[in-house]
Amino acid sequence: MTSKGSKGLVFKKHEAVFAWSVLALPLLFYVVFWLLPNLLSVVYSFFYWDGLTPPIWVGLSNYFKIFEDPFLFRALSHNLFLLVFVPVLTVIISLLLSYGLVNKSFWENKLFQVLYFVPNVLAAVVVSLLWSFIYNGNFGILNAILIGLGFKEFQDFYWLASGKTALWALLPVYIWANVGFQVLIYVNAMKAIPSSIYESAELEGATSFQKMTRITLPLMKNILKVTTLFLILMTFKAYDIVLVLTGGGPAGATDVTGYYMFGMAFSFNRGTGSSGHDYGYASTIGMLLFVILIAVKLLLDRIKDDDIEY
Amino acid sequence: MTRKLAMGLSVLMVLFLLGGGLSAQAPVSTEKVTLKIGYQEGGYGIDFLTYAIRTFQNKYPNVTIKLTNSPDLGTVVSTLAQAGNNADMFDIFTGEGPYAAAGKLEPINDILESTFPDNPKLKVKDGLYKGVYETLSKNTAGEIFRLPRAIYVGGLFYDKAFFQKNKWNENPKTYAEFLKLMDSIKAKNVVPMTFSGMYNYIGFSVWWNKAFELAELNGTLDKVKGDFMAYRSPRYDTPEMRTLYTRLYEMGKKGYFSKGLSALDHTASQMLMLQNKVALVSTADWVENEMKSSGAVPENFQWGFMTIPMGSKATDTIWLNNGDSDSAVIWKDKPELSKAWSKEFLKWTLTVDVQRNMAKVAGAMPVRAAFYDSKTNLDSLTSSQKAISSYMASHKTRLENNFTVTPKVGPSDAQADKLFVESVPLICQGELDPLPVLKQAEALFQKGLEEGKALQ
Incomplete structure (x- = not known):
């Protein structure tokens, strides 16, 4: 079994497994500690939130x-x-x-x-x-x-x-x-x-x-x-x-x-x-x-x- | 016969239990319980707290206490609070933060109404040091959340030997006498006062406390303090604030404050006083411990303490700025048993023995009034704390911690505060007229309240 990478590169299964095993952890860190907080910031900008009580929707007022x-x-x-x-x-x-x-x-x-x-x-x-x-x-x-x-x-x-x-x-x-x-x-x-x-x-x-x-x-x-x-x-x-x-x-x-x-x-x-x-x-x-x-x-x-x- | 005996024994047993229950000091189940304490580690270290924990666990072996100490506890607590897992949260921790306003803390009014473990006849609220109970901040429902263990008192600190050498008045009792002192200091080519403008250290001498002092003199204390505590307008642009900051502005124009206030941090400002380039520095009683480590304090240095009196009569009350330098709160969403034992532990930290140890090993100023009854205890205080204690004993003083629980407000409220705080150093240097600043801050404050109404 093979995986197709970009530019038509073809990986053997063990190569793909190796690549994912190396990339998985950094990718997880990237998503959890960088991407997600940044996306949440977009969401928070539409709320009043003091970090403790439930956020209050304020629309575009901010x-x-x-x-x-x-x-x-x-x-x-x-x-x-x-x-x-x-x-x-x-x-x-x-x-x-x-x-x-x-x-x-x-x-x-x-x-x-x-x-x-x-x-x-x-x-x-x-x-x-x-x-x-x-x-x-x-x-x-x-x-x-x-x-x-x-x-x-x-x-x-x-x-x-x-x-x-x-x-x-x-x-x-x-x-x-x-x-x-x-x-x-x-x-x-x-x-x-x-x-x-x-x-x-x-x-x-x-x-x-x-x-x-x-x-x-x-x-x-x-x-x-x-x-x-x-x-x-x-x-x-x-x-x-x-x-x-x-x-x-x-x-x-x-x-x-x-x-x-x-x-x-x-x-x-x-x-x-x-x-x-x-x-x-x-x-x-x-x-x-x-x-x-x-x-x-x-x-x-x-x-x-x-x-x-x- | 056996039945009668059984009845008699039962009655005796009930009476015994009732009697025992009434006389017990800690009516808390002796079921095993583990308490988690988070402590903001700072200048006091943790030895006093480990002593309190050790003695408490010796008395109540069913209680296990796990201590987490960190110089950045606020971040730890904030992270735990935002995660929303009550089981992970500390039972007891330092700093009220925004948690009281968010309804996350357990009221401690019942602790204040109960008696001390080492004096079952004295209620906690009646056994605190002069004026401490009155300064405890309450929400509009009268709930108190933070129990102080040690306090600080702020004001103007000075080198007693330097004052005595120059024959300066160490005890100005009125505003006029204080101005005279400023003139006599300036006449010797010494700058009269300084403070850290970077961290608003003038606030340890002159803050809302002095507006309240003026309000008391004007007969408007209830109105001014009422507005302040209820977070109502007017807050900045009041007659008292206008008088207060105009006085600072006038002093600034006469050169009573040192140059470069905005760039001074607390160490730099305190150093100027130790170098005798400036006579008085606005800070709080921890200055002695803080500067000890700098190596700039000479042997046998004696600290003096005073503040700026606002009145014209020696008998007028002088309002001192204070706060708790060490305190604790209890997280609300915890099992009842844990909360009951948390309260017992907090009371334990107010026993004279623990308080004495706190003064000795942490250099803290205890809140328990009974501590100050013993000369041996008083001798264990630092020189700056002795100066405060002596000042409070010889003047009619009142403590004020300038604290209010903020309701939900919009960003303009924070801007009002920012504008005001960042303007103070320039006002004190006579470079910025305070009246337009106060007006602008008031307008922002009102806007912040309006923005807040939409969030209710």
């Missing part, structure tokens, strides 16, 4: 509410700000560092690669705490450096407490936390480009900048597209750094959609001692986030993949 929710639009605008800067700067910095690692044969290259990657093995909480020390107005290293350089006005200046600087101060944290992983990918992608292409270019008199912009970047287009997509997703979804570093403050100046959604589901009403869980409304915000991210994905898909063969 969806109407999100469009008149100023807190949500404030959070989305902060996401948009991060979206403008984080993926672009992360990609540029990562490319420059990778280019240096691939083309400059310093003996410390391996060490640099490890150092760049360190933030990726740290939990977001640790990363956030490190930066909270850097930005601290009382004993932070950033102020110490600035004051040392003669900028006395930074004495007791709290970067994360000012509405003018707090959101900007998040940028280095996000970028620092993500550069290492991008460098790892880009270094490998750059190394995969045959050196003969660069050698030919050199014979033609190409400069380093020309080699980067005319050879390296075009040949890495597909990888850049994928990594940018992941960075966009991360920037939109992540709220752990905000949670630890600023708590969304000052006065909501760093609130992001994921954090706002989390608050609606789990933690608002902290001030009055009461606790209100509104999984329905939080799920509706999640749906909005889902639609936005799908739109971004479709937009990126319009950039055609190149069939690259070396």
Whole structure:
């Protein structure tokens, strides 16, 4: 007996059994812990549900509410700000560092690669705490450096407490936390480009900048597209750094959609001692986030993949 | 003759049983029972609880207690509650959460009306520390769900030696005296106050408790507290709240609060006080244990305690913010026998012996009033708790835990709270006028109530 796979592949019975035995458990985990909760979120978005009492059907009212929710639009605008800067700067910095690692044969290259990657093995909480020390107005290293350089006005200046600087101060944290992983990918992608292409270019008199912009970047287009997509997703979804570093403050100046959604589901009403869980409304915000991210994905898909063969 | 003897013995037996029943302290079947306790592990550790469990099981060998302790018990309870399997759920656990409002908890009013295991003449409600019983939160039907074992008291904590060195007033009895103290601190180039704006720690000194203090002075306490407890409007935009937050705003404009409040977590704000850069920090009595581990507290450091009086007379009542730092609730959908033994166990944790052990090994502030009658017991309290106890003994104070059971409300209610809480640090720095904020929060609160009506 045989099974027919896609593209007309024919499996023998024992091969099919083996394939299913390997796939069954991950598939079960995928369905139970990812697919089902996500599908349930769609359902919950039509209900008021505190997680304990039976859900109450509210129809589309949660969806109407999100469009008149100023807190949500404030959070989305902060996401948009991060979206403008984080993926672009992360990609540029990562490319420059990778280019240096691939083309400059310093003996410390391996060490640099490890150092760049360190933030990726740290939990977001640790990363956030490190930066909270850097930005601290009382004993932070950033102020110490600035004051040392003669900028006395930074004495007791709290970067994360000012509405003018707090959101900007998040940028280095996000970028620092993500550069290492991008460098790892880009270094490998750059190394995969045959050196003969660069050698030919050199014979033609190409400069380093020309080699980067005319050879390296075009040949890495597909990888850049994928990594940018992941960075966009991360920037939109992540709220752990905000949670630890600023708590969304000052006065909501760093609130992001994921954090706002989390608050609606789990933690608002902290001030009055009461606790209100509104999984329905939080799920509706999640749906909005889902639609936005799908739109971004479709937009990126319009950039055609190149069939690259070396 | 035999019949008469049998009759006599029967009557004797009935009388004996009746007598025994009336005098029994724990009229609970001695059938074997297993209780599951979930404990939110935090700064108090679990040694005090294991002591209570051990002594209880020694007295009642038919009861087996299984303890689950976790620093993230809330998630465990929440998962069990959502799974809806009552058999798996803890009989007793920490934290009322949303379960009281959802009708999932057993009322404990009968525990409060019964007597202590170690004092059969004293009702539990009459044997709790000054003002604790009055602060227990009730639903509209008067049901109480959470039994406190230890309390915290919040306020402004300071370095006594630093105050004494500068000859600052450690005992301001009126609002005017407090402002004078602020000026004298500022005159020495020290920032008077700080708090963690990230976690709204000003709330440990100034929260609804101070609005109630002002309401008592205005003669509107019943109305203001009634609206608060019934979750009615007005809540934010009341004359008392306007006065209170305008006072904070004015203090902020005079520079009485440190810079960068929004970025300070509790450790950073407390550190500023220990460094004597700031004179007073708003937090609660656990600050002493919390900072001990930071290594920043000098040997023989003496903690002082005060709060902001709202009145103009030294005899006015000062409302202190408090809450239970350790408490327990009982899950409702459990067999009657388990619930009866759960109640017996909770009462056991209020015996003076267990409470004494709790103060000693956990550094907690016990709720049993009898604990405070002994000098030896008082000596076992931390320096910050002694300062609170002494403050409460020398002032006319009232405790308030600012807790209400929320009915079903729409998302605008959470937005009102969010707007208010996130604005407080900027108000305290004199950067944000509180009146429009309170107005906006009230409008959102009213909208949340309206949204809630559709859910009833």
